[in-house]
Amino acid sequence: MSRKLLVIGSFAAIYLLWGSTYLAIALGLKSIPPFILMALRSFCGGIVLLAVSGREIASASLGTWLQAGLCGLLFFVGCHGVLAFAQQSVPSGVAAIVLATIPFWILLIDLVFPTVRRPKPIALFALVPGFFGVGLVAWQNVKLAGISILPIIWLLASALSWSIGTVLSRRMSDQAPPTLLSGMQLSIGGVVLFALSWLTGEFDSFRPGDVSMISIAAALWLIIFGSVIGFTAYNWLLENVSTSLVSTYTFVNPVIAVMLGTLLLGEPFSRASLLGAGLVIVSVIVIWRAERSSDCARTRRSTEARGICHCTKPDSN
Structure with missing residues (x-):
């Protein structure tokens, strides 16, 4: 591929x-406590990915396991x-919207603790x-649902x-393949979540x-699509694409979450929310273009000695 x-x-x-x-x-929480639900999502997804990794597990060092454990926590x-826990009192759309602040935290961390690939100023303005x-x-x-400030x-x-966790995981992406790394992080996080659910009396x-049955179906969706597929894709992108571009998912997720919550759960929606969703899409488009331009510039600099620009020719892999 x-x-x-x-x-x-x-x-x-x-x-x-x-x-x-x-x-x-939201559907899983109807009959499954929050920490148990997330423990099932993480641990089961992690076990599947570790099984797929096979013999690669033996190549992971103790240091890699420790770092993966920290990221898993x-x-x-x-996070999860x-x-x-917060979604017990917050609509799913609002939860996704608040988590859309992730790119701001990541850019702030990258500015304070710079790496080889510093965020472009235009990416910051595009947010x-x-x-x-x-x-x-x-x-x-918040106005329509009457939510308190504490869950926010x-x-x-x-x-x-x-x-x-994203910044730390990105910096250890060369220590293990994405599938193995995801499995390690998910399984360790799942074990701790099971312990937490026991300590809290769940x-x-x-x-x-x-x-x-609807909660069981929701849990299976979280395990297969949220953890096994989604988190593996996330770790692969962190290794191959700029972090500021990867983090744009946090702007798209609220749009999807609000639409699904409105259509299937009857959560409130308004014209102002529609305008907000439009602004989110604008940010994503601008960041995509900015990072695409940055990648092309790096490719030209690295290949101009051979007279090649991979950004202007079709992908032939």
């Missing part, structure tokens, strides 16, 4: 599949666990319309946790026989 198709498919996974996971979480306990779009949709939903603070903290009140 060509690199171009892999990029398109991977972005489709984190744009569309991850956008639908907020609805799946940030991704799946600090808190997200599911401005998306920021106002997210704020507009969040304000509308939890969601902002979960966005920061995911951002730190297991005492959880009755597997009372779980509805």
Whole structure:
């Protein structure tokens, strides 16, 4: 498969599949406690990916496991666990909108702790319309749904946790293949989430026989599409595409989540929310173009000695 198709498919996974996971979480929470739901999502997805990795597991060093464990805690306990807990009192669309602050955290981290690929200034400015779009949709939903501020603070903290995990995971992307790395992070995060659900008493009140079919279907969707496919695509993109471009999924996810929440769960939506969604799309387009231009410039510089510009010729892989 060509690199171009892999990029398109991977972005489709984190744009569309991850956008639908907020609805799946809302449906899963109808009869499954939040930490148990996220533990099932992470641990089962991680075991599948570790099984697919096969003998590659033996090549992973102790240091790689430790770093993967730290990323797993940030991704799946600090972010997904808190997200599911907050979604007990927050509409799925609002949760996705608040998590759209992830690109701002990532850019801030990259500016404070620069790497080889620093974010372009235009990428930072391109986030401005998306920021106002997210704020507009969040304000509308908070006003209509009467949400308290505390769950919003939890969601902002979960966005920061995911951002730190993203930066750390990106910097260790050369230590293990994306599938293995994803499996390590998911399985470790899942184990900790199971422990957390036990410590909070969820297991005492959880009755597997009372779980509805719709919650089971939602959990399977989260495991297969949210974790196995989506998170593998995410780690692959972190290794092959600029982080600021990858982080645009957080602008698309709220649009998908709000649409699904409105259509299937009857969550509130308004013209102002539609305007906010339009601003989000503008940000994504501008960042795509900015990063595409940056990639082309780097390619020209690295190949001009041979008189080749891969940005102007079809992908032949």
